[in-house]
Structure formats: structure tokens, C-alpha cells
Amino acid sequence: MYKAYETSFRNQSLGLVDKFWGISFSYVFLIMLLAAIGVTMLYSAANGSWEPWALRQLIRFALGFAIMIVLAFFDVRIFLRYAYWFYFGVLALLILVEIGGHVGMGAQRWINLGFMKLQPSELMKIALVLALAKYFNSTGLQSIESIKGIIFPAMLVMVPVTLVMIQPDLGTALMLLFSAAAMFFVVGIQIWKFGVLALGAIISMPVAWHFLHDYQKNRVLTFLDPERDPLGAGYHIIQSKIALGSGGVFGKGFLNGTQSHLNFLPEKHTDFIFTMLSEEFGMIGAVAVILINFLIIAYSFIFALRSTSYFGKLVAVGLTTNYFLYVMINIAMVLGLLPVVGIPLPLISYGGTVLLSVMTGFGIILAVNINRNIIIGKD
Amino acid sequence: MNRDNDKGKVLIYRSMILGVAELLLLLLLIFRLYYLQVYQADKYATLADENRISTRLLVPPRGIIYDRHQNMIAGNQQNFQVMMVAEQTTDVDETLEALKKIMPLDEAEEKRVRKDLKRNRSFVPVKIKDNLSWEETTKILLNAPDLPGVFIDEGLSRFYPYKEMFAHVVGYVAAVSEKDVKDDPLLEVPGFKIGKSGIERLFDKELRGKAGNLKLEVNAIGRVMKEIERVDGIAGDKIELSLDLRLQQKAYELLGNESGAVVMMNVNTGEVLVFASAPAFDPNIFATGLSTEQWNELNNNMKKPLLNKAVSGLYSPGSTFKMVVGLAALESGMVGKQTRSFCAGKMNLGNHTFHCWKDAGHGYLDMVQALQHSCDIFFYETAQKIGINKIAEMAKRFGLGQKTNVGIENEKRGLIPDTEWKKQRFGEPWQQGESIISGIGQGYILTTPIQLATMVSRIANGGYAVSPTFKKFSPKSDVIEAKSMGISPLNMEVVKQGMFEVMNAPGGTALRSGFNFNGQKMAGKTGTTQVRRISMKERMSGVLGQEELEWKLRNHALFVGYAPYDNPKYGIAVLVEHGGSGSGVAAPIGSKMLLEALKLDATDKPVD
Numbered sequence: 011m012y013k014a015y016e017t018s019f020r021n022q023s024l025g026l027v028d029k030f031w032g033i034s035f036s037y038v039f040l041i042m043l044l045a046a047i048g049v050t051m052l053y054s055a056a057n058g059s060w061e062p063w064a065l066r067q068l069i070r071f072a073l074g075f076a077i078m079i080v081l082a083f084f085d086v087r088i089f090l091r092y093a094y095w096f097y098f099g100v101l102a103l104l105i106l107v108e109i110g111g112h113v114g115m116g117a118q119r120w121i122n123l124g125f126m127k128l129q130p131s132e133l134m135k136i137a138l139v140l141a142l143a144k145y146f147n148s149t150g151l152q153s154i155e156s157i158k159g160i161i162f163p164a165m166l167v168m169v170p171v172t173l174v175m176i177q178p179d180l181g182t183a184l185m186l187l188f189s190a191a192a193m194f195f196v197v198g199i200q201i202w203k204f205g206v207l208a209l210g211a212i213i214s215m216p217v218a219w220h221f222l223h224d225y226q227k228n229r230v231l232t233f234l235d236p237e238r239d240p241l242g243a244g245y246h247i248i249q250s251k252i253a254l255g256s257g258g259v260f261g262k263g264f265l266n267g268t269q270s271h272l273n274f275l276p277e278k279h280t281d282f283i284f285t286m287l288s289e290e291f292g293m294i295g296a297v298a299v300i301l302i303n304f305l306i307i308a309y310s311f312i313f314a315l316r317s318t319s320y321f322g323k324l325v326a327v328g329l330t331t332n333y334f335l336y337v338m339i340n341i342a343m344v345l346g347l348l349p350v351v352g353i354p355l356p357l358i359s360y361g362g363t364v365l366l367s368v369m370t371g372f373g374i375i376l377a378v379n380i381n382r383n384i385i386i387g388k389d
Numbered sequence: 390m391n392r393d394n395d396k397g398k399v400l401i402y403r404s405m406i407l408g409v410a411e412l413l414l415l416l417l418l419i420f421r422l423y424y425l426q427v428y429q430a431d432k433y434a435t436l437a438d439e440n441r442i443s444t445r446l447l448v449p450p451r452g453i454i455y456d457r458h459q460n461m462i463a464g465n466q467q468n469f470q471v472m473m474v475a476e477q478t479t480d481v482d483e484t485l486e487a488l489k490k491i492m493p494l495d496e497a498e499e500k501r502v503r504k505d506l507k508r509n510r511s512f513v514p515v516k517i518k519d520n521l522s523w524e525e526t527t528k529i530l531l532n533a534p535d536l537p538g539v540f541i542d543e544g545l546s547r548f549y550p551y552k553e554m555f556a557h558v559v560g561y562v563a564a565v566s567e568k569d570v571k572d573d574p575l576l577e578v579p580g581f582k583i584g585k586s587g588i589e590r591l592f593d594k595e596l597r598g599k600a601g602n603l604k605l606e607v608n609a610i611g612r613v614m615k616e617i618e619r620v621d622g623i624a625g626d627k628i629e630l631s632l633d634l635r636l637q638q639k640a641y642e643l644l645g646n647e648s649g650a651v652v653m654m655n656v657n658t659g660e661v662l663v664f665a666s667a668p669a670f671d672p673n674i675f676a677t678g679l680s681t682e683q684w685n686e687l688n689n690n691m692k693k694p695l696l697n698k699a700v701s702g703l704y705s706p707g708s709t710f711k712m713v714v715g716l717a718a719l720e721s722g723m724v725g726k727q728t729r730s731f732c733a734g735k736m737n738l739g740n741h742t743f744h745c746w747k748d749a750g751h752g753y754l755d756m757v758q759a760l761q762h763s764c765d766i767f768f769y770e771t772a773q774k775i776g777i778n779k780i781a782e783m784a785k786r787f788g789l790g791q792k793t794n795v796g797i798e799n800e801k802r803g804l805i806p807d808t809e810w811k812k813q814r815f816g817e818p819w820q821q822g823e824s825i826i827s828g829i830g831q832g833y834i835l836t837t838p839i840q841l842a843t844m845v846s847r848i849a850n851g852g853y854a855v856s857p858t859f860k861k862f863s864p865k866s867d868v869i870e871a872k873s874m875g876i877s878p879l880n881m882e883v884v885k886q887g888m889f890e891v892m893n894a895p896g897g898t899a900l901r902s903g904f905n906f907n908g909q910k911m912a913g914k915t916g917t918t919q920v921r922r923i924s925m926k927e928r929m930s931g932v933l934g935q936e937e938l939e940w941k942l943r944n945h946a947l948f949v950g951y952a953p954y955d956n957p958k959y960g961i962a963v964l965v966e967h968g969g970s971g972s973g974v975a976a977p978i979g980s981k982m983l984l985e986a987l988k989l990d991a992t993d994k995p996v997d
Contacts, residue, residue, distance in 0.1 A: 252440065254426060254433070255433020258426055259427060268437055268440070274441075307408075323400055
């Protein structure tokens with residue numbers, strides 16, 4: 011039995027050429043299209059200049075693209091084998107950040123590697139998905155549905171979430187929590203357990219409120235009523251809505267966004283880049299970006315469902331949901347539907363770590379798709 | 390194995406639910422986009438423009454003020470100011486030091502400049518000094534290479550070419566103060582000046598003009614990116630006054646260093662030709678801002694240059710009031726043209742003695758003679774006979790004791806007493822002695838020079854209630870609105886003849902000042918009013934000559950008159966504070982003014 015398994019394992023390895031033709035070119039094209047839109051917007055954000063953002067972003071995308079392609083050629087079983095190693099490695103880095111990380115933006119988030127600033131919380135988004143997928147792959151449905159069976163995965167989630175929370179980086183912590191919740195949902199944990207959890211969250215809200223930093227409280231209050239402080243905390247969201255609304259259906263034209271170019275719109279090259287895009291290209295441009303993301307996510311789910319392995323499916327769903335959360339939270343935030351939590355729009359916003367993190371995710375998703383017919387065991 | 394199968398099915402089933410949910414949520418964002426970018430697009434487009442467009446008002450040039458012959462008496466002058474933009478210089482301190490070498494700055498000014506530079510964003514031009522001399526301006530321009538960020542800005546400032554001469558009538562402009570009604574957005578423009586006094590205040594709205602608009606695109610911190618639109622304003626209206634520059638000049642020349650007022654009017658139209666109050670001040674210093682020393686000097690001057698004596702100075706009319714008393718008596722029918730009185734130099738009422746100015750007395754005289762000699766006893770008796778109320782009623786018909794509303798601020802009403810007034814004011818009945826001294830324009834009676842000019846004009850025109858005005862009369866479009874005061878022309882003639890004799894008959898109090906210019910003669914009446922009581926002891930030992938007295942104690946000199954006698958055109962009132970005597974000081978000024986007016990009349994080209 012063991013022998014047979016070993017044999018099939020070897021036989022099922024694919025050649026490089028097979029793998030290359032296994033790549034979904036339309037999927038890759040959509041990613042490139044979005045990145046091109048991003049570079050274009052960064053060019054506009056700098057008032058029609060490649061400096062300081064557009065060119066650098068292009069180089070980073072090239073790097074990310076390379077990582078994606080390399081990962082696409084990996085055997086999915088390697089991800090399974092090293093999932094825990096990766097997870098605990100990243101966890102160690104998170105603790106390191108807690109101890110002596112670089113202090114930036116009022117929160118300890120980076121490890122300075124000299125050539126780049128490493129944000130371990132970003133890596134954790136991938137590590138957590140892999141670790142949870144490995145765990146659920148190894149257990150049975152009975153264990154998943156039992157209370158005892160979810161203690162370990164819950165620990166896998168809560169330890170990094172807590173660490174990120176005390177950095178403090180509420181946005182990333184919530185993203186980790188939500189993508190983990192999505193995975194808990196798809197593996198079959200009973201709905202009533204989510205109900206109990208939600209109830210518990212609501213009850214503990216006043217306590218949690220107490221532990222929030224002042225600026226975080228401000229953000230929530232400002233979200234609930236932006237006019238509360240129109241020149242202070244509410245300024246961002248008010249200006250974002252003005253920029254969006256004044257763009258209208260057709261927009262003000264490339265490089266002609268007044269809110270963006272006259273600096274009324276803050277953070278136009280990072281968190282609020284979607285606003286700038288909507289101002290210059292109007293609702294047509296904004297809907298186009300949403301639809302491209304729609305296709306990327308739809309493709310990803312199709313890849314997940316097409317995969318014959320439990321691990322592959324789960325990894326793809328987890329990573330896709332992670333990407334979905336970025337897009338959804340960022341756009342909802344700039345549209346004034348969610349508090350300003352500091353989540354960038356991946357592939358479009360300026361910023362290296364997020365770009366590399368989502369490209370890594372896409373690489374793994376591509377690999378899942380390429381290896382969709384490979385049968386994977388429980389460890 | 391079966392359970393494992395279930396595990397896989399659950400994963401597929403739930404993944405599909407999750408996937409559909411995520412995709413639907415994503416599509417939901419499109420509704421929000423529709424709401425913001427289509428449904429509320431107009432609202433946000435307006436808000437974006439409000440963010441981006443900064444509208445500035447363009448100050449229009451203030452209207453020019455002319456005299457009746459198109460001479461500019463208030464205009465606008467180019468004003469150079471030196472400005473600095475902090476971000477255009479590498480070192481603010483160094484540049485300021487370099488500038489100070491060329492153009493000295495006092496400590497307070499430098500402190501203000503540094504404060505302004507610190508307070509404003511670095512691209513905002515800060516004014517270092519304005520009203521630069523031409524020399525300073527050229528020096529700065531020549532040294533421009535050493536003064537990065539420093540530039541010269543031109544503006545317009547109000548300019549009064551005749552300085553003091555029109556200060557009390559044209560007034561001046563000054564910075565808007567908190568008390569001013571902000572009825573025009575222009576008033577909010579920094580450095581904007583409005584009319585604060587005189588004609589500048591009276592016609593401020595007309596002179597101000599309409600603001601223009603400059604629309605600029607600004608960024609979030611207020612830096613100007615580009616000009617979007619410029620709509621020039623409309624300059625203020627030009628205003629032609631009734632004043633005559635040449636006569637006004639003459640009046641100041643004649644007043645010299647005296648403290649007093651001259652008001653000349655056209656007796657038929659009410660146009661004010663001369664409106665002088667001396668000494669005056671230079672209104673230009675109000676427009677540019679005056680120093681504390683300048684202010685103290687003006688404020689502490691004994692001759693009160695800031696006081697507009699023509700409308701705000703209150704004086705007993707003295708003997709110039711006698712025409713009013715005479716007319717009141719004639720109109721009452723209690724005194725006729727021929728009614729005579731005997732002047733023995735004094736008269737008694739109870740144990741009080743009233744003196745005539747002439748101790749020896751005038752003997753018998755009728756009203757014409759009484760006016761000619763300015764006999765006090767005649768008017769004491771007349772006043773006693775008719776009572777104060779008839780006098781007061783006549784005085785009011787001639788415009789005394791009430792504002793002329795000519796439009797100059799702080800105009801005083803003066804005072805014409807009657808029995809009712811006394812009762813209300815003091816709760817006491819009117820005394821006969823008070824009627825007697827009212828007969829010679831003393832006692833409670835107080836008038837302003839412009840009221841006296843109005844009075845004499847109404848006498849000269851034969852009893853028409855003209856009112857003084859600064860608007861130039863245009864024969865084409867304007868109609869004389871003055872109504873007849875209903876005084877008998879015969880009685881009017883008596884008084885006018887008396888005034889004629891004053892100037893032209895032997896024994897007239899101002900005979901020396903009379904003239905005959907191509908057959909045109911003048912009429913007038915002098916007045917001398919005491920500002921101190923003459924004690925019995927002093928009267929016994931001989932009254933001191935006016936020259937021996939301290940200036941403050943000398944009599945006020947007054948004169949009212951008109952010319953030509955046959956066809957009256959010009960009426961004048963002259964007041965010289967502490968001038969000594971009406972005939973000696975005021976009458977010559979009045980006479981020379983009237984003569985000048987007649988001479989100019991003769992040389993004047995007919996006005997189309």
C-alpha cells in the first residue's frame with residue numbers, strides 16, 4: 011500500500027513543458043492588465059511622471075511576476091510538506107518585529123533587510139492559509155465538526171492575529187481573521203458555531219473598544235459620521251467622496267483629476283488610488299477595474315474547484331479570499347462604506363510588500379491549477 | 390472513506406457558496422459607485438469646484454471727485470509697495486538685512502514683517518512696506534539681483550492734490566473698521582479703504598464702484614496653480630461737486646492762520662461753492678495711515694484742526710441775527726418800517742442795565758438805520774415788544790436751530806430757544822431779559838456757519854427756502870425746488886436795504902468793506918460776539934482793546950452778506966474765532982470773497 015502510493019507519487023510529477031502549457035494565460039493577462047492600470051495611475055499620481063512611483067512599481071511588478079511564474083512551476087506537494095515550517099518561521103519573524111522592529115507610521119511592522127523593508131504580517135497571510143490547509147487536509151470531517159478538532163487551527167489563527175493586533179495593525183489582523191474564518195467555513199464547521207462566535211464578538215465589543223488606540227477609535231467614529239471632524243479625521247473620506255462623485259460617468263480625463271492633482275485627496279498613490287482612478291476615468295474606469303478583479307476571483311474559484319486535491323482546493327480558496335478581502339475592503343473604504351483601515355488596492359496601489367505577497371498568492375494558485383490532477387495524501 | 394468523501398463534498402459545496410458570495414459583494418460596489426458618480430455627481434462636482442476654485446475680488450478704482458469746473462480734487466495715485474515671498478529666497482534673514490541697507494525699516498515694522506512671514510505659508514507674498522517713494526522703488530529694482538524673493542507691487546491709493554484745502558468737505562478714506570456695516574464683499578478685502586468723512590463718506594457707494602472677480606485654481610494648501618477667469622470690476626462713479634476750487638483757494642488764503650469757517654452758497658440753487666474750515670489737516674495722511682505723533686499733534690492743537698467748524702462749530706450769531714428779529718417784528722405788524730426807537734446807549738429792565746455797543750447812543754433810528762449802525766438798543770426793544778416765540782419761529786423759517794442735512798457728518802443742530810424750550814429744559818418760565826439779549830443774537834442762541842449761510846441766502850433770494858447742497862446744479866435737468874417762505878416782499882426789502890446800508894452808506898458798520906464792481910454792489914451784516922462777560926468794574930475803568938486780550942478771550946468775528954445787491958447770486962457766512970470784531974476781520978474776508986466770485990463770474994465762459 012505504502013509502496014503503491016510512493017510509486018504513484020513519482021509518476022504523477024509533470025514535466026516543465028507540460029507545466030508551462032498548464033499556465034492559464036488569460037489569468038496571467040488579467041493580472042498584467044491590472045498592474046498596467048496601476049502603473050498608469052501612479053504615473054498620473056506623480057503629475058505625469060515616472061518618478062517617484064510608476065517606474066519603481068513597474069520594477070517591483072517584474073520581480074513579483076518572476077516570483078509568480080517560479081512558484082507556478084512548483085509541485086503543490088512541496089507547499090504541503092513545508093507549510094508548518096513556513097508558518098512557524100514567519101511567526102518567529104512576527105515576534106522579532108514585536109521585539110525590535112523598525113518603528114514606522116506609529117506601528118512596528120517592518121524588519122529592515124537593508125535592500126527592502128520586510129513586513130512579516132504580509133507573509134503571514136500566505137503562511138496561515140498554507141498551515142490551515144495542511145491541518146484540515148490531515149483531519150477528518152468528524153474532527154472538524156467537533157469542538158476539540160478546532161482548538162489547534164484556532165490557535166494557528168489567534169497567535170499571529172494577536173501579534174499583529176498589538177503592532178498595532180488592525181486592518182491586517184482583521185484580514186487574517188476573515189480569511190481564516192472563510193477557510194473554517196468552507197471546511198465545514200457548523201454555521202451555529204459562527205453564530206456563537208459573532209454573538210461573543212458583539213458582547214465583547216465594548217471591552218475591545220476599550221483596548222483600541224485613540225486613532226483607531228477615531229477612524230471608526232469618523233466612518234460613522236465623517237462630518238464630525240471635516241478637517242481632521244473625516245477629511246480623507248470626505249475628499250475621497252468628492253473626488254469620486256465629481257468624476258461622474260466619464261471622468262475628468264487622464265492627468266486631469268483636480269482633487270488628486272491639487273492634493274485635496276490624500277494618499278492618492280497608496281490607499282486612495284482607486285479614488286483617483288474613479289475621478290480621472292469616471293464610473294466606466296472604476297467598473298472596469300471591479301470587473302477585472304471579478305474575473306480574477308472567478309477564475310481563482312474555478313481553479314480551486316477544478317483541483318482534485320483537498321489541499322489544493324483549500325489553499326486556492328484561502329488565497330483567493332485573501333485577495334478578495336484586499337480588493338473589497340479597499341474599495342469599500344474609499345467609497346465610504348467601511349472605516350479607513352489602511353488596506354491598499356493590490357496590483358494598483360504603490361507598495362512593494364503587498365505586491366509581492368499577492369503575486370506569491372497568484373503563483374501558488376497557478377501551481378494548484380497546473381497540478382490539479384495530482385492526488386495528494388494527508389501529509 | 391465515506392466520511393472523507395463527505396469532507397470533500399462539503400468543501401466543494403461551501404466553496405461555491407463562498408465564491409458566489411464574494412463575487413456578488415464585489416458587484417455590490419458598483420451600486421455604490423452609481424450612487425456617488427451618477428446620482429450625486431452634481432453635488433460632488435460642485436464641492437470639487439469649491440475646493441479647487443478660489444475667487445478673489447478685484448478692487449475697482451475709486452471714483453474721482455471734481456469741483457464744478459472739472460478740477461480733480463480727489464483722485465487715485467499709483468502706490469508702490471515692496472513684497473516678499475519667503476520660498477523664493479534661500480535665506481530670509483539675509484535678504485531682509487540686504488533690503489534694510491537700501492530701505493530703512495524701523496523695529497516695529499520689521500517685527501511685523503517677520504511675524505507675517507512666519508504666520509503665512511512660504512508662497513504667500515508678505516507686504517514689507519507700502520507707499521514707497523520713487524527713489525526707494527528704483528533702488529530696490531536696481532538691487533533686485535541681491536534681493537531674491539523681493540518684488541515691487543503696484544496699487545492705487547487715494548490722493549488729495551489740494552491737501553488741507555478740501556479736508557473738511559471732501560473728507561478722506563481709511564481702512565474699514567469693525568463698526569462699519571459690511572454690506573459689500575469689497576469691505577472684506579484686506580487693505581480696502583472706504584470713505585470715512587465728508588463727500589467721500591456721503592457718496593461712498595457711488596464712488597466705490599463694483600468689484601471684479603478673479604477665479605484662481607488653488608491646491609489643497611492654497612497655492613495658486615493658474616488663473617481661470619478674470620472679470621474686471623466697474624470703476625466708481627465720478628462725482629462733480631458744486632464747489633469752486635478757485636473760490637475755495639481764495640477762502641483759505643484769506644483765512645490765513647486764523648481759526649474759522651467760510652461758507653458760500655449760490656442763493657438761488659443752494660449749491661455750496663465754498664466750504665472752508667480752518668485750520669485743517671492733510672487728508673492724505675489718513676489715506677496712508679497716520680502716526681501717533683501726527684494724531685496727537687492734530688488732536689491737541691488749540692485751533693482744533695479736526696473740528697469741522699462750518700457744521701460742527703456752535704456760535705452765537707450776534708448781530709447777524711438782527712435781520713431775523715427785524716423780519717419777525719415787521720411780519721408781526723407790531724413794528725413798521727417807520728417805527729423809530731431812541732438809543733441812549735443803554736436801557737434798564739428792573740435793576741439790570743443793557744448796553745449798546747456804542748456808549749454814547751445812536752439817538753432816534755428806524756429799522757434800516759438800526760441795521761446800518763447795528764444798534765443794540767433798537768433790537769433790545771423790538772425783541773422785548775414781540776417776545777421770544779415770534780423771533781424763534783422766524784429764525785426756524787430761515788433754517789437756524791436745525792440741521793441743514795447737507796451730508797457732512799457730525800452736523801450740529803444749534804439752538805433757537807423759546808418759552809416752551811426753557812420750560813422743558815430748566816423747568817423755569819422765560820425771563821424778559823432773555824428776550825432782550827436774544828434780540829442781538831446772544832443768550833441761548835447757537836448757530837453754525839452753514840446755517841448762517843443758509844439764512845443769508847434765503848434773505849438774498851427774497852424769501853425762498855433754499856438748502857445747501859454739494860451736488861452741482863445742472864440748468865438742463867434740475868429744477869429749483871425751494872419754496873417761498875411766505876414773507877412779505879416789502880418787509881424783505883426793509884431788511885435788505887438795511888444790509889445794503891451797512892456796506893454802502895456813511896455810518897454803516899462795514900462801509901470800508903463795500904465795493905462797486907462794474908456797478909455791482911454787496912449787502913451784508915457784521916457780528917461780534919463776546920466769549921466772556923464784561924464786568925461792571927471793567928466797563929467803568931474802560932474796556933480792554935481786543936489786541937490786549939489773550940487769544941482765547943477775544944471776541945468771535947462774524948459776517949453774513951450777499952452780492953450783487955440788485956440781482957443776488959452769492960451768499961456768504963464768515964466766522965473768525967476770536968477774530969476781535971466782525972467789521973474789522975470777518976467783513977473784509979466776506980467782501981473779498983464776494984468780489985472774487987463776481988470777478989470770476991465775469992471771466993467765466995458760459996457753461997454750455
